[in-house]
Amino acid sequence: MTQNNRLTSGGRINRNRTVNFRFNGKPYKGFEGDTLASALIANGVSVTARSFKYHRPRGIVGQGVEEPASLVELEGSDASGNCPITTVKIHEGLGAKSVNCWPSPEFDLGGINQLFTKFLPAGFYYKTFKWPNWHMFEPSIRRAAGLAGAPAMPPAEGHFEARHAHAEVLIAGAGPAGLMAALIAGRSGKRVFLADEGTEAGGSLLSRNLTIDGLPAMRWVADTVAELTAMENVTHIQNATVWAYREHNLMIVNERQPNGKSVLERSWRVRADQVICATGAIERAMVFTNNDRPGSMMASAVQSYVNRYAALPGKKAVIFTNNNSAYAVAADMAAAGISIEAIVDSRKNVPSDVTGLVTGMKVLKGHVVTAAKGHKRVKSVVVSSISGNGSQTIKCDLIAQSGGWNPAVHLFSQSRGTLKFDEDIASFVPDVPAQPTLSVGAANGEMTLAQALSSGAEAGAQVSGGASTETPKTNDAPYAIEPLWRVEAKGPKGKAFLDIQNDVSVDDVHLALREGYTNVEHVKRYTTGGMGIDQGKTGNINIIGTVALQKGVDLQDVGTTTFRSPYTPVSFGAIGGLREESVLFPYRHTPITEWNHANGAFMYEAGARWRRPGYFPRKGESFQETVNREASTVREKVGVYDGSPLGTFELKGRDVGKFLDFIYTNVMSNLKPGNGRYGLMLSEDGLILDDGVTFRLDENRWMVSTSTGHADAMNMHMEELLQTEFPDWEVMITTVTSQWNNATICGPKARDVMEALGTDIDLSPENFKFMSLRDGTVGGIPARVVRVSFTGELSFEVNVAPRHMRELWQKVMEAGAQFGIEAIGSEANHVLRVEKGFLSLGHEVDGTADAYDLNMGWVMSKKKPDYLGKRSVALRRSSGKTRRELVGLLPEDPNRAIPEGAPLTPGGRKEATEGLTTACVWSVVQNRWVGLALLENGHARHGEIAHVRLKDGTIPAKITAPVFHDPAGELLRS
Amino acid sequence: MLRITCPYCGSRNESEFLFGGPVGTERPDPNTTSDADWIEYLTVKPNPLGPVQERWWHARGCGEWLTIWRDTRTHDIVEAPNDTE
DSSP states (O other): OOOTTBOSSOSSSEEEEEEEEEETTEEEEEEETOBHHHHHHHTTOOOOEEOTTTOOEEOOOOSSTTOOSOEEEEOGGGOEEEEEGGGOBOOTTEEEEESSOSBOSSSBGGGGGGGGGGGOOTTHHHHHTTSSOHHHHHHHHHHHTOOOOOOSSOOSSOEEEEEEEEEEEEEEOOSHHHHHHHHHHHHTTOOEEEEOSSSSTTGGGGTSOOEETTEEHHHHHHHHHHHHHHOTTEEEESSEEEEEEEGGGEEEEEEEOEEEESEEEEEEEEEEEEEEEOOOEEEOOOOOBTTTSTTEEEHHHHHHHHHTSOBOSOSEEEEEESBTHHHHHHHHHHHTTOEEEEEEESOSSOOHHHHGGGTTSOEEETEEEEEEEOSSSOOEEEEEETTSOSOEEEEOSEEEEEOOEEEOOHHHHHTTOOEEEETTTTEEEEOSOSSSEEEOGGGGTOOSHHHHHHHHHHHHHHHHTSOOOOOOOBOOOOOOBOOOSSOOSOOSOSOBEEETTTTEEHHHHHHHHHTTOOSHHHHHHHHOTTOSTTTTTTTHHHHHHHHHHHHTOOHHHHOOOOOOSOSSOOOHHHHHTTOOHHHHSOOBOOTTHHHHHHTTOEEEEOSTTBEEEEEOOOTTOOHHHHHHHHHHHHHHSOEEEEOTTSEEEEEESTTHHHHHHHHBSSOOTTOOTTBEEEEEEEOTTSOEEEEEEEEEEETTEEEEEEOGGGHHHHHHHHHHIIIIIOTTSOOEEEEOTTTOEEEEEESTTHHHHHHHHOBSSOOOTTTSOTTBEEEEEETTEEEEEEOOOSSSSOEEEEEEOGGGHHHHHHHHHHHHGGGTOEEOOHHHHHHHHHHHTOOOBTTTBOSSOOTTTTTOGGGSOSSOSOOTTHHHHHHHHHTOOOOEEEEEEEESSTTOOOOTTOEEOGGGOSSOOOEEEEEEEEETTTTEEEEEEEEETGGGGTTSEEEEEETTEEEEEEEEOSOOSOTTOHHHHO | OOEEEETTTEEEEGGGOEEEEEOOOOOOOTTTSOHHHHHHHHHOOOOOSSEEEEEEEOTTTTOOEEEEEEETTTOOEEOOOTTOO
């Protein structure tokens, strides 16, 4: 198909560069500079979409972000859903298809809904699909009303990125007002950030035939852009939408394809001292029957297609307006060869300023279009006087409508500035700002080019501390309007739409009001008017007008709905930028990661982004066989694991003992240097925050260890207390997790391995007791050796500086070889701790259990008058309520595993749970499955049978003490 | 995203801070206070429409815990109200 509707000359398109693209599977040609909308208009395509609810045929209505009717889904490497057809730039190979229709917008099976429109009023779904519940119907309704799906794959090439910027003046919009403000502020030396959503600067001037100082307005735009480009203090970006106005003058800007394909979108966060909103105005629709038919367009959009894109949206047109702006449009259309059949103006008196522009054309004053006729294309309009007399039919294939202009107050309103209704322009304008912001030009209700230029200049001067002298001469006609919120004259029956995108008609708003949804926010939600992807840019004020007419009040009293960001849709990719998980939270590795990989470790994350070996499988071993082998090695011989990720802090100062006594439940202050103690930390509400071991290094230095995953939270906890509650206590906290690495050697042969390594530390059990530490050398490396045990076996935790870790590890493996040493992973560690009944945060310590429930009443000091959480634990226990207590579980069938997390119910019956399984492992010492559980009154029920309830049956298990190995703890002290 | 002034680092983006919650009442003596007062202390936090005192931690900065007054209606960081110290 050739571009039959393309003018032979003119327009801001590059006729030397033909672009091939596909729309709904068919090939078309356009020119560089076209949008998908302008290229389709040039190709004479008029049905481009089907509507959301009724599947009515729809065409192109607008020319920019306001487009309410035609959304497309981009295909291939551009994959993206729900793009307004008017904002998609065409490029070679682009593929796009309409949303909301199948198989095509021309022939859409869902169109059958049109026959049932009577039965699909506002709130229909809510009222109808109530039984048994909405969620049963929701999926199929959502599918029927479906917009485009999310892209299935990430973009094939390119990436998203984020930038921060600081500006003295941020200007949103590079139309005449914004450019002028930027020029004046830039000349004064201010750091200016100018962002505009269009492909090129100029705003409305791109589409209008105006002059500035006697020259074409676009000449002025080009000169101004050139001057701004030369200023080092000005950043000027196009294809960049300022979509959010946040607190403290933070503006978020979405810039599309700043470097061609390599950067898909760039998200700017700009902190500005002063914001100037030069966001222009958006034309609103006229509300008459069948105002949604393809061929019914915004007048400004028609002007844009004719002037900017040299494309003709029709041959015979009727203009329907209530204001001055459509007259210049009519003149431009006529000049391009479109036959103007009539200008229908609802005003009885039309200013002579504008009638002079359309000499010789038929102007029907005091008349309205009551209905459009035609289905897939407008064929004619029915026109009558505003009171409904003298109906006549005028043949046409295009309606250019203008219901007036709404200042784009979105950003101003997002910043919490208030709005007021301005009678002169019959719309809402900025009133009282809440942040340092100025509105200029049409965004401030100043509707002519001359006003835009002078208000832009004034704002630019104001933010620069000067005064404006700029007063360019322009040829723009003055603006005047008499509002017409909807056509009331009776005409043919049918729907008159307020929100074309969501198929919300005047009847729907009337229904909402009748049913009691009288607040404008309720009207919006009940009818969904203004809730589409276009956010009601062409229709919202008409909804407010319709409500005001019906209620007999002023628009000011109806008010607007709340404007929220984003102003236009923003992709999730742009919002996320590079903050994808692996970048935002990089993995942490210990120095022996390479050794782990070389030795076949299966690595995964084990808290706080640490990559740790889960297990070291050998050829032919199953997972369970590997874990059993590793666990048995520790129980029978000796194993070693890398315990470096454990959170470690050094606390220094006179008051550390006092501080530890407050944050731990037990007494730490009486520890002797070189000795340590296990402790629990509670929050003030009595729940267990963390557990760990604390050592005293010398009089004023202590080492505190926390769970791997809780290290950051514990740091915050301790710092908060010290800085806010005890600012005069002398305690300094230093995180040393990454300053110490360790190899933990554990098992009956651990001491033999230590001796084989060679150390100057006396390892005898009498001189180096459990829960103490010694500094010395191990294998010639300076080391701090700590006797703690997380496995229940004799253990030596050999801590060294990270630079020595690999050497130490190598030496441990060599010295241990004769004893059969093996590296063990987290899985075996889990088995070993469950066999011993040691606690694990997130398993047994689940945010409900307290120390007594966990058989650890001994750790709750009776001597200390106060510590964090003491009062709350006492308070909770005094209620006498049944507690879930830690017990062991032995499944009656020793080969039956209990799924971790499985619930326990009385007798295994379908009743409220009385507990849950916190862990279950194959015990290498018991040679059977063993579990741990939190069970109601568990301590008193040892010996009884508990029942795990599963979907497909129950598992009876004997309740025992939660220790399956060395209950007396002799081994770990050995 | 707020701008928060750290006494050591100056005006910084909110993303450098972690929120520490509103400043509640002073911790009562747990050995003498009534159960009801203790529960009140634990559970009732100030949530006014207007200025509220709250704590922030400059976690990705100098590590300072600081206290500001923020107007919950406007997000403006304001001077302490006159009737407080």
